[in-house]
Amino acid sequence: MTHNTPLSPRPVRRLSEVRRRVMSTARLRAHGISTAELDEQCRPGGPWRQILPGIVLLHPGPPTSEERLHAALLYAARESAAGMPGVPSQPNADEPHRPVYKEAMITGLAALALYGFASAPPLTSLDRIDVLVPRLRRLRTTGYVRILRTPALPTPRQVTGLPVAPVARALADAVAELTEGGAVRRLLTEAVRAGHCEPAAVVRELTQAKLLSRPHVVDAVDSLVAEGRAVAEDHLYRMVREHGLPDPVWNVDLRLPGGPHLGGVDAYWPEQAVAVELDTRAPRQDDDALWSEYARKREHLERLGITVVHLTPRKLRHALEQQAAVVRTALMASNDREPAAYVLVLPR
Structure with missing residues (x-):
């Protein structure tokens, strides 16, 4: 044959x-x-x-x-x-x-319902089902099916045997049709709180969809970033507690005596001169400038002999033990370094 x-x-x-x-x-x-x-x-x-x-x-x-x-x-x-x-x-x-199903996947609210979002309407109540296809496909919206197009089709996830758009993309497609700020905020918050995806991935999709010009979406993103930071901080506390690290001082500002403000850090071990900083930035138009500010602060601290460990929410969520080992190594290495400059540690 x-x-x-x-x-x-x-x-x-x-x-x-x-x-x-x-x-x-x-x-x-x-x-x-x-x-x-x-x-x-x-x-x-x-x-x-x-x-x-x-x-x-x-x-x-x-x-x-x-x-x-x-x-x-x-x-x-x-x-x-x-x-x-x-x-x-x-x-x-x-x-x-x-x-x-080639070159087609469920997206939008139907996808979020399949992922188990409590804040998404049940499938039985949806008048329309969004389907994502490549931009050049000759298809039209018809009946209860709304066709959404994209220049580059993402890799789908299989949910109950169906191809479903990744959570961040499904969120962006759902948010594009929502006008009520509370509904948008609940969806974005659940995505982060339940561990479906990281805030940066959501904001990246919202930016690409040109949705950050809508005030109710911007307000929801601010809540999303705050939720993402709270979740990351919880993981950081758990890392220290469960992996036997010495207690740091939490959420402090560092300053040279009589000198300039050096910046805030999420955790600091004064005796070892080791700082942990969480990267909970959301990618926006000013991301490059914000990253430059982060880099300048880190370089300044390291010139003073302070080791800065940079952790992301994703690393803390998926590799907590590994990140604890990174911090532990930095603490142990302090004995082999020159003493750091004296800095004031102030509540933030």
């Missing part, structure tokens, strides 16, 4: 349950259903009905949430080598049929 040899039609009974309930007209024809029979089955009051262009629901009742999602992806997916959307060119006959 060559790759051009047509595949024998697969009996409908051998398809997975959802695939027996929602199918494309192309797939139905591959199973031997003629156009005339299809029209007869989809007549008013008939046992089937067309719920999207080229997509048929194989029962007369309303579609379930799962059926609506699969139908939306079937509608938007690029045709496979077999000539049918959502169908791999060489399915394994020994395994249940699993649809492969």
